[in-house]
Amino acid sequence: MLHAAGSVPLGARDRILASAYELFSHHGVRAVGVDEVIRRAEVAKATLYRHFASKDELVLAFLQQREQLWTKEWVEAEARRRADTPEEQLLAIFDLFDEWFRREDFEGCSFVNVLLEMNDRRSPIGAASAGHLANIRSIVRRLAAEAGLRDPDEFAHSWHILMKGSIVAAGEGDHEAARRAQAMGRQLIARHRPA
């Protein structure tokens, strides 16, 4: 054995995941084949299938990495960093979205994209996507609870509707979607503020 701990130095697996992340997030998991993934990763096909049992397993790994990079390290961490109070942190999500929506390579929410590409909530991939979306909601729910808002669960579901709706609108080309969603978000906060 080479590695005493469970850390692979910097190998083929990471290149495959990075390639899959770039391609799947921007072009969808159905439109991208494994040949394109290995070409960009500069690995052999056998290497991919040594590390992942199937393309579906690779997609599941991609979704987990998306949660780490997008949900946790971008949305959650950056929203908390940009504002002091939980209420302002919630609103800061749409400031992030505003910048995101204006990017040339805007790619949308991979969890929604994959869920709608599969068109099957009960498939392993569909269920995983729905699970990752639920994890986004629980971050919102936690912020709502920290802000002292009434009924954080109901709030999180409604807030998430604004997030998803604005992302789809941005996918159509609406560059003002984040601003519109934020305005509705302010009203939603007001309605959930304790009397």
Next chain:
Amino acid sequence: MLHAAGSVPLGARDRILASAYELFSHHGVRAVGVDEVIRRAEVAKATLYRHFASKDELVLAFLQQREQLWTKEWVEAEARRRADTPEEQLLAIFDLFDEWFRREDFEGCSFVNVLLEMNDRRSPIGAASAGHLANIRSIVRRLAAEAGLRDPDEFAHSWHILMKGSIVAAGEGDHEAARRAQAMGRQLIARHRPA
């Protein structure tokens, strides 16, 4: 020539369109092949390609029929029928959605589904989907104008965010999505009411 006017009696083309509508709306346009369409329609493959130049043309015809049946004859007509004032007609959209979201065979918004399946706004199919979504907004805009709301275009964009967000949430399994969106819609109406 058989038909003096431009009306085909009841032929293969209608069976193809009906089959495509059922399959594409429920399982997506990428997951369904032409073989499945012709099998359900009970037509020969050559017959399909006599009436439609390609599968893409069939998809475009499906989207147009979706606009006729879903957008116009269901959402718009039924919302106008169920309420008297334009404001109540807007809110009635989410009453319709509430029943729709609870259906066993809930299929989501085909325009959003296809747009995200394609992942390309510039392709003919993606552009058509975006166009049909814009047509939904113009119906909302017209109702907002009839209701005397301020800035009907801004209102329609925001309202449509609620519609699309709740549809995606329903696709995840949230049966209360319509009620939540309607509550936010009431606040949006209040904000756009003239002083």
Next chain:
DNA sequence: CTACACCCAGACAGATCTGTCTGTCAAGCG
């Protein structure tokens, strides 16, 4: 030096999808 683990390159099988083509049949019309 040898053994072994890991990896690259690419051929290959099997499945599936679009779109074309051949052949047959039934109905309407002079």
Next chain:
DNA sequence: CGCTTGACAGACAGATCTGTCTGGGTGTAG
């Protein structure tokens, strides 16, 4: 009756995708 039109059934070509397999190369440990 004979001709035309449209449709059915299905084989077929060509492309593409997943997953397997062979063969060869390289670096490291004992």
